[in-house]
Amino acid sequence: MARPATARSRRGGDSPRVLPPVPGVTEDLRAHYSRNGPARYRGPALLRAVREAGLTGRGGAAFPAHVKLAAVARANGRKVVVANGAEGEPASAKDAALLYHAPHLVLDGLQLAVEAVGATEAYLYTDIRHADMVDRALAQRTDDIPVQVVEAPPRFLSGQETALASRVSGGLALPTFSSSRISEHGVHGMPTLVQNVETLAHLALIARRGPGWFRQKGTPAEPGTTLVTINADGRRLVREVELGARLADVITDGAAVLIGGYHGTWLPMTTALTLTLDNQALSGHRAALGAGVLAVLPHSACGLIETARVARYLAAESAGQCGPCLNGLPRIAAAMAELAGPRPRRGTVQAVERWAGLVTGRGACHHPDGTSRLIRSALTVFGAELSRHADGRCSAATDRPVLPLPSAQALPLTDEDWL
């Protein structure tokens, strides 16, 4: 498996936490213990520590980790913990980087979570490409609860919580609709804790250094560090940054930046450079960090063309289970393709706006909502580009695509593609 590139900031005092200090090397079990030491906070003490530390999920929803942990800890009967390393976002590489560079931090976090909630089963859900890596790391360990590695299909939705539960239970990775929460009925109907692999890595460090240490970085409302994937200049780099760090320290030049991945928001570069990497600041511009994906649109590219490519991908990645999503997303994608071309027909922008509003909130998962958010932000930010296209002009200087997407051959066609 190709090693995801990680970077160290040269600006002072930025020692990483979840990423090991030496870039490019996998930290084996011995190196991990020598760097991090043994866990001090365990069980109920760990639950308290996580609450005090204010750790939020790093999988995209930023939900308080202690609430999920407490909910499953409270549940009766047999319970399950799943480490979510599916990373369905094509532009994200942080989970892969973590599994490559610091697998033992993730696996420790998994065991600590299992112990803290009283679970009897542990799963690591990840893309097949990382399976060898994970198996090698697991072979070095002697954990109380063995970890079952479950293959996540290369789908955008494979990391979605209910799709994950469905897949780990042996079915297809399709979102489900239920009136009960996954902390009540998840994998095989049992109360399930699902945490992103990065969240578990931070949890493993909190178990060693305590909540005070965790809060030394970040903001009071959003403490700690987080991994971001920076897609710029044709490269993809994973960096660990403090929450609240200036975006300008991470991204420098371009026309616009996509924040939060393919369910995220476009912002003009001039605006983005004034912001910090925390949800409180970003929410003022209707944006959110999500899973930490940042993608730069260079001046030589066209935001409408790039968004249309992503829209088509998102439409093809629909689970096809809910009418509004199944019907709306392909139409939105086709209309965006028209807007990405010269002289689109009148009424196309209005049609896209209407469909985006029509699909939001009407699916079993947030796929239509996230897609609408991306599309609407594109129409707002690239208003000038829309005018150019109406006149038959375009900002794109080359044909080369910017945003990373799997090839056309990788689109799902049968149920096998969801296994």
Added chain:
Amino acid sequence: MTDSTAFWYASRATGVVALVLLTVVFAIGITINRQARVPGLPRFAVTDLHRNLSLLTVTFLCTHVLTAVLDTYVSITPVAIVVPFASGYERFWLGLGAIAFDVMVAIIATSLLRGRLNRAAWRAIHLTAYLCWPIAFLHGLYASGDLRRGPLLAIALGCALVVAAAVTWRLASAARRPPRAGRVAAGLAAAEHRPRPAGTGQAARGPRR
């Protein structure tokens, strides 16, 4: 005419009516599943009709079964209504009737308790209607000679034709329908080849899930 004979005739008559009603209910059920319209009726009226006619069917069915028991011309015990192959008279064909009766009771009971039931369980039991009709039909055809002669034979054949047509319609639609994963790809292809200006006018009904 003795009471007994009256019961016997009542049983045979209500049996025929129940079969005809069951046939209509079955056809309406398929129509609902196909989301087709019945001319002149709003959709909720069709679902209401399905429900009301099925309850009417049960009424005729219960009368059919009760009068058969009450009649003393042949020996049919109450047990034989629900336990298949437990009657002295026409053990096999009557047994089929008992099976059909049991299945119908299950379908009706689960439908009356729909709100409380798990969707998958309700649907699984409802699908046994495909078994119920043929079993009821065979029972009707052979438990007595009525349906094999004269106008009643025409009625029986008519019912069989309606059900055959409905089932064919259902199977053909299922065969034509792309599986879930294929629907998304089909929708994408259709949207990209749409000739009509984007968003103007009323869009056609999208692909059915």
Added chain:
Amino acid sequence: MTLTLRINPIACTGHGACAEVAPELIEADEWGYPVMNPGPVPAGLEREARKAVATCPALALKLQRDGNLSATENLRRN
């Protein structure tokens, strides 16, 4: 006591009987799928809501009583 009309979007096949029987509560979109107002069923329309639930051939509608659903929904749908 508040009642909320909830739909299972996976079970829904766009049959449209609900929108016909309870037009004040449910509207069919251009593809035949129901659009409902979020929030509780307005007073006086409970009967319509129950009829909509009963008429759905796919059992996709439920009437939920009380409860703070927004927290649950958010936790659910991520």
